[in-house]
Amino acid sequence: MSKSLQAIRGMNDILPEQTPLWRYFEGTVARLLDNYGYRQIRMPIVEFTELFKRSIGEVTDIVEKEMYTFDDRNGDSLTLRPEGTAACVRAVLEHGITGGGQVQKLWYVGPMFRHERPQKGRYRQFHQIGLEVFNLEGPDIDAELIVMTWRLWGELGLRDAVKLELNSLGTSESRGRYREALVEFLSAHLDKLDEDSQRRLKTNPLRVLDTKNAETQAVLVDAPKMADYLDDESRAHFEGLKARLDAVGIPYVINPKLVRGLDYYSKTVFEWVTDKLGAQGTVCAGGRYDGLVEQMGGKPTPGVGFAMGIERLVLMLEALDKVPEELARQVDVYLCAFGEAAELAALSLSERIRDQLPNLRLQINAGAGSFKSQFKKADKSGALYALILGDDELAQQVVGFKPLRGQGEQQSIAWDALAAHLATCVVQG
Ligand code: ATP
Ligand code: MG
Numbered sequence: 030m031s032k033s034l035q036a037i038r039g040m041n042d043i044l045p046e047q048t049p050l051w052r053y054f055e056g057t058v059a060r061l062l063d064n065y066g067y068r069q070i071r072m073p074i075v076e077f078t079e080l081f082k083r084s085i086g087e088v089t090d091i092v093e094k095e096m097y098t099f100d101d102r103n104g105d106s107l108t109l110r111p112e113g114t115a116a117c118v119r120a121v122l123e124h125g126i127t128g129g130g131q132v133q134k135l136w137y138v139g140p141m142f143r144h145e146r147p148q149k150g151r152y153r154q155f156h157q158i159g160l161e162v163f164n165l166e167g168p169d170i171d172a173e174l175i176v177m178t179w180r181l182w183g184e185l186g187l188r189d190a191v192k193l194e195l196n197s198l199g200t201s202e203s204r205g206r207y208r209e210a211l212v213e214f215l216s217a218h219l220d221k222l223d224e225d226s227q228r229r230l231k232t233n234p235l236r237v238l239d240t241k242n243a244e245t246q247a248v249l250v251d252a253p254k255m256a257d258y259l260d261d262e263s264r265a266h267f268e269g270l271k272a273r274l275d276a277v278g279i280p281y282v283i284n285p286k287l288v289r290g291l292d293y294y295s296k297t298v299f300e301w302v303t304d305k306l307g308a309q310g311t312v313c314a315g316g317r318y319d320g321l322v323e324q325m326g327g328k329p330t331p332g333v334g335f336a337m338g339i340e341r342l343v344l345m346l347e348a349l350d351k352v353p354e355e356l357a358r359q360v361d362v363y364l365c366a367f368g369e370a371a372e373l374a375a376l377s378l379s380e381r382i383r384d385q386l387p388n389l390r391l392q393i394n395a396g397a398g399s400f401k402s403q404f405k406k407a408d409k410s411g412a413l414y415a416l417i418l419g420d421d422e423l424a425q426q427v428v429g430f431k432p433l434r435g436q437g438e439q440q441s442i443a444w445d446a447l448a449a450h451l452a453t454c455v456v457q458g
Contacts, residue, residue: 039153049356058158065177067134072116078106084115088232095143109142113159122327127163136160150309150341159336166331168269171297179279186351191301196287197267199259207258218248238286263296293321305348313337361390361455363407367419375418385448
């Protein structure tokens, strides 16, 4: 195929074989979020470039090298959103829905775009489900976010495969003091730092903690510890969070090097990580960003949120064999009809059945065909039962009801009794 007719590298089609699992995952999360009192918000996919520069920070990987940025026809610089928090904050400010301390518990789902090197679990168009909470400043809400994800892992059968890492970044003041101490320490070891870290030392020194370079990691062993610089308030907040996780029995490890890639975090940061996906191990990440709203021109407004990567979680469900069996079957009943009169009757019968059983997955044969070919299609559809309507059945106002998966003999059922009969033999979602 010519190159122009292929999808862009790192941007994938999600094929019909894959969408049931995506919908199961998204549906499970959406139901959970509903139950905990979160409401969905939908933001545009494209925003002014300035929004991301202001919120994410100029010297982050995302803004420096990962954004899809282009000029609109009228010369405005626009960017495909690399993440959801910036647009969500923009939206709540624009609509004034966090004013006067109004609490908002919001969630969103959709594609994000980052120009990274595509590999398993890392794409250029990927999908997140994220949530943001505004105007709640205590550790109770941080805990709720984590407890909710813990429940999600439970429902999905993933609890044994994920680990919670926690850290506190303190307030911007305490972080500032720590940053100074870190810069002073690292500057004294400059020659032992890898090139990236040397650059980060000038632009975003906390990110040096994040390095994968072994030599730099060795230097960091003796570096000042963030925990020693925490202010009392952040310390109490962190203790409050840990007490709540302990109360629910959620295991965690404190990772003092967890800093997160974005500039805007403060106090709590956390990641759910797995060793089941190779290098792309973080499936859900988030934290508190009490300074962000103000930084974006609003009144001081505490905020906390997280985002999870749908591709990575779907990969995990597959890798760990946690795909529910019932997803494999998309059709309950397949209706075969032979001859034009039977086709007409089949159509009106199927609509009556749908009225009575709105959740029944009933596929009606299209394109006519012989007995043999319609049966083949019925079988291939995965349906549990075939319904058969030919001239004889039409004359008697019955259908042939044939189990396709070896549960008993074919029988004849009157049209009027069909819905009731189907209700007893098909479990409806
Ligand atoms: P990573 O360290 O893996 O690059 P990140 O810190 O850049 O992740 P966030 O911005 O916190 O990621 O996004 C939250 C989640 O979104 C990640 O934990 C991950 O599950 C998912 N994610 C981020 N970037 C990608 C990507 N390029 N492809 C697929 N999923 C991604
Ligand atoms: Mg990244």
